[in-house]
Amino acid sequence: MVSLWGSKNGEAEEREESAQSREPSRHSGGPEPDERSRLLPPRNDGYLDPDDPAVSPYNLWSVRALRYLCVLFLFITFLWWVLLLVSIFVSPPMMHSRGSGFFDFSYTTLTLGNLMVAILFFAIPSKPMEWGSLVVAFFLLVDMVIILAVPRLRIEEGWVGIASVVWATLIALYNVLTDRVVAWGKREEEERLTGRKETRRSLREWCGVLTALIIMVILIIVSIFLTATLILRSRDAGLAAPGERFYVDGDKYQLHLACVGNTTYDSTGQKIPTVLLEGGENPVEDTMEKWVYNAYQNGTIDRYCYYDRPGLAWSDNAPSPHSAGMTSDALSETLAIAGEEGPWVLVSAGVGGIYSRIFSSRQKGLIAGILLIDALHEDLLHTIGSPSRGFLLWARGIISPLGYDRLFGAIAKGRKPADRVYGRDAYQGGKFIKAKLQENLVADSLTKNEVSQARNIQDDQTPLVVVSSGINVRRDSEWERKQKDLCTLTKRLIGWDVVNAAPHDVWKTLKGREVLEDRLGALVKPKE
Missing domain, CATH: 3.40.50.1820 (Alpha/Beta hydrolase fold, catalytic domain)
Structure with a gap:
């Protein structure tokens, strides 16, 4: 009985020592936990199932930080959007636009839509979203150049309109960067935790990609119309006024x-x-x-x-x-x-x-x-x-x-x-x-x-x-x-x-x- 009990205790101690030897120790001078090991629970040897919730780009602190920034940018943009909405009816000090005030509101609304798409489909990166954001950023960049280059438009839009279009352009470019980083993080985690890059998507993911694609197409169409109207305005600005x-x-x-x-x-x-x-x-x-x-x-x-x-x-x-x-x-x-x-x-x-x-x-x-x-x-x-x-x-x-x-x-x-x-x-x-x-x-x-x-x-x-x-x-x-x-x-x-x-x-x-x-x-x- 004593020998049996002693053998069991010995086996348990050996297993515990073996587990401790496999686990990095801060006190023994082993490697410090990185951003993955801090967020992931301990796992057994071998790969996880691809559908395991632990297989996520959110395991990376860099990806999480980008999402936190998206939420922060959304909050800032929403406050600016509300302020512009109010300014249509009552002009706050230093925010009067000599133009209509509707263009800066449109750019801010477009920015809100861009950020909401990025947040809603953050963990489902796709080429349509990346290219869509890139196209929107291109047209917004053209708008920014037109407003800054045409004196009359620059005067009418004022600092409020210029700030709105610059912010919209930067957010569109940020969304492109975010989509690429999340795609990289997703691939990295899949290869590390499942042993291969995942090529299939679930039905939920396909629905997300399709929804994001539809919204991005709408945003692209809006961007095209905004640019075309701005070109018309720049042409009209050349009409000399009598008097x-x-x-x-x-x-x-x-x-x-x-x-x-x-x-x-x-x-x-x-x-x-x-x-x-x-x-x-x-x-x-x-x-x-x-x-x-x-x-x-x-x-x-x-x-x-x-x-x-x-x-x-x-x-x-x-x-x-x-x-x-x-x-x-x-x-x-x-x-x-x-x-x-x-x-x-x-x-x-x-x-x-x-x-x-x-x-x-x-x-x-x-x-x-x-x-x-x-x-x-x-x-x-x-x-x-x-x-x-x-x-x-x-x-x-x-x-x-x-x-x-x-x-x-x-x-x-x-x-x-x-x-x-x-x-x-x-x-x-x-x-x-x-x-x-x-x-x-x-x-x-x-x-x-x-x-x-x-x-x-x-x-x-x-x-x-x-x-x-x-x-x-x-x-x-x-x-x-x-x-x-x-x-x-x-x-x-x-x-x-x-x-x-x-x-x-x-x-x-x-x-x-x-x-x-x-x-x-x-x-x-x-x-x-």
């Missing part, structure tokens, strides 16, 4: 102002008023300026000036929020810098009537007359300030950097830069959409209060002419009542003309142009 741009509001952005004709004086030596145009829903260059230029050529008027509200045509976008009163103040600052002193005959259409009325109330003594063309009444501001319209404008702005409609117009219809800057396609641009979104956000609050105050302090001796669309008046009794109410803005109503068969843009009919030119001449050069 000049002037910095306003503490040099935060520029307004475009142009004047045609020379200052003239009447027989008594009094300066003849200059016509100041205020566009309606669209840039003034493609709408009112044409018939006013004809009046200038006909000698009806001697001089006129026009400007672009923030975000329209050649003007930059203003910080958000931005009301009609802020635009009027910016116009006053622009005219002062340009050395334009008036007096003015204000001509405005549609929603531009709101801006002209505010400007008139703040420029007492300089306004020689007001001509309202089917102008919007302050009681109807809710039509452009509705939440549903604001949401549609925001959604339209988010996808505007893809530029699919502008690209189609340029490729299939041969549309030129003038069409996109101020013409028929101007409404498709991000700057225009941002301006309309800003208008929407404060139309029924700040702007309505400003125009209501303007009505109370308006000089009631200012000559006034109201010209209305016959189509709108007949179709909408509420519109007719509000047009009639506009005739009471001052006590010197020269006339109210309802032009039959004329649309909202009254000058689009021959009769409308004749009435407008006749009324404009009466305001600029009144007969005694």
Whole structure:
């Protein structure tokens, strides 16, 4: 019994000593545990099954560190994405973009998508993901070069847009590096733990590869559209602006102002008023300026000036929020810098009537007359300030950097830069959409209060002419009542003309142009 018990104890001790001899000892001067041995549990001699959870690239600290970095980058990008989303509605200090602000948001959204794909399919590296990330990085690199090389784009995007595209490019390149490192780690661990490189994939892995491939194809398509739209913008940036741009509001952005004709004086030596145009829903260059230029050529008027509200045509976008009163103040600052002193005959259409009325109330003594063309009444501001319209404008702005409609117009219809800057396609641009979104956000609050105050302090001796669309008046009794109410803005109503068969843009009919030119001449050069 004693010998049997002793033999058993001896065998156990021998096995323990044998195991200890195979196990590296820190105290005996053996090799220190490396990054694999720290993470892997002790194993028996021989290879593991390929499906064993221990066969994973996560065994390597380098692979784990890359994944931790991906999570960190995702967190940073998400915070930046939220900040850019907020800046569309309220501009944080030092983050105002003179462009639309939608491009930097798009680049950051693309970066989020890139990082999420990398994290979700981190342990399933594949050639489609690697090459997809490389293609995305290439197009983003092209975008970065275009923005930095074209002065106008560099100014419009500012440091926010440049930082967003640079970050997107670096993350795309980082994803390529990550995919290659994980693929290497996976191969290394398979060869070490199973004895060979694994060539098969499980159904779950194939589904992951397919899903990642689909997402990467979408990201590549988005990158191509972003680059193509940026190329169009760089081409449009070469279109020279008539007149000049002037910095306003503490040099935060520029307004475009142009004047045609020379200052003239009447027989008594009094300066003849200059016509100041205020566009309606669209840039003034493609709408009112044409018939006013004809009046200038006909000698009806001697001089006129026009400007672009923030975000329209050649003007930059203003910080958000931005009301009609802020635009009027910016116009006053622009005219002062340009050395334009008036007096003015204000001509405005549609929603531009709101801006002209505010400007008139703040420029007492300089306004020689007001001509309202089917102008919007302050009681109807809710039509452009509705939440549903604001949401549609925001959604339209988010996808505007893809530029699919502008690209189609340029490729299939041969549309030129003038069409996109101020013409028929101007409404498709991000700057225009941002301006309309800003208008929407404060139309029924700040702007309505400003125009209501303007009505109370308006000089009631200012000559006034109201010209209305016959189509709108007949179709909408509420519109007719509000047009009639506009005739009471001052006590010197020269006339109210309802032009039959004329649309909202009254000058689009021959009769409308004749009435407008006749009324404009009466305001600029009144007969005694």
